[in-house]
Amino acid sequence: MNAAQAFRGKALAALTNQIGVYALCDLDGNPIYVGQSVDGIRTRVRRHLTSARSDVIANRQIDVWEIAFVWAWPVATKAEVEPLERAIFAHYDAELPLMNGKAMVADAPLFDWPEKQVVQVIDEEERQSRLTPSNRLPRQIKQYDLLVDYILNVKEAPHLKRSLDAHFKRMVRYHQRFL
Numbered sequence: 153m154n155a156a157q158a159f160r161g162k163a164l165a166a167l168t169n170q171i172g173v174y175a176l177c178d179l180d181g182n183p184i185y186v187g188q189s190v191d192g193i194r195t196r197v198r199r200h201l202t203s204a205r206s207d208v209i210a211n212r213q214i215d216v217w218e219i220a221f222v223w224a225w226p227v228a229t230k231a232e233v234e235p236l237e238r239a240i241f242a243h244y245d246a247e248l249p250l251m252n253g254k255a256m257v258a259d260a261p262l263f264d265w266p267e268k269q270v271v272q273v274i275d276e277e278e279r280q281s282r283l284t285p286s287n288r289l290p291r292q293i294k295q296y297d298l299l300v301d302y303i304l305n306v307k308e309a310p311h312l313k314r315s316l317d318a319h320f321k322r323m324v325r326y327h328q329r330f331l
Contacts, residue, residue, distance in 0.1 A: 156278065160201065163273045169194040170226035172266070173237045175244065176200060176214065177221035179283050183244040184251050184322075185214055188237040193224045201273065212302045213251045213315040215295040220279045224269040235259055236266070249318035253311030285330035292323050 169192035175183035176197070189196035201216055225240065227233055241256040272279075282288060296319050303312050 156274065159275050160273050163271050164194055164198055164201070164222075167194040167197060167222060167271045168224050168226045168269055171230060171233060172224060172226040173233060173240050174225070175223040175240065176219045177223060178218050178322075179220045179279055179288070181221055182248055183223065184218065186237060186241045186244060186250055186252060186256075188233045190230050190233055193226065197222050197224075211253075211307070211312060211315075212295065212299040213253060213312070213319075215291065217282070217291060218295075220272060220274050220282075222271045222273055224271070225266045226269070227266055240265070249314075249321055251315045251318045253309075253315045255314065285326065289323075289326045289330045292319070292326050296320065296323055 171190050172193055173186065173188050174193045174197055176185040176187075178184050185200075187196065187200075200214075201219065225236060227236060235258070238256045239258040241250065241252065242258040244250060245252075245255065274282075282291075296316070299312070299316050299319060303309075303316065
């Protein structure tokens with residue numbers, strides 16, 4: 153196991169494994185994907201970060217390289233999970249489009265979200281290196297190309313095109329930083 157994997161493993165061990173909602177956040181600390189887990193947040197996030205049984209990774213919607221933080225909102229009951237996921241998705245998708253693929257609308261605003269746990273899953277020095285526009289932009293262009301190829305050759309679906317659009321909007325920001 154290399155140092156990056158060891159760091160990620162230790163960070164994930166600190167992440168709650170309660171049921172609830174989580175956000176995978178990019179190198180800037182912005183959510184790029186919001187999901188839920190009724191089996192345990194740590195377990196679900198670990199599957200995303202190792203590409204094991206994660207459609208959002210397999211479909212090329214998200215590049216794991218870009219994920220630096222995980223936010224978690226644990227809840228006590230399964231009944232709380234879906235409304236919280238919709239509320240969190242609607243809030244962050246309005247700020248910067250998420251790469252979930254499907255849009256979710258909150259039933260009603262939740263005024264009391266549970267306390268958020270924040271876990272950094274890559275070393276700070278590595279995060280700073282990845283933030284460098286000359287490292288980040290080529291990587292994200294490649295990821296965009298992979299998603300276009302997936303849509304053209306494997307599956308053309310509205311949720312994938314929505315992810316592609318969200319990725320493009322983020323890539324424009326990276327492009328501006330590169331210039």
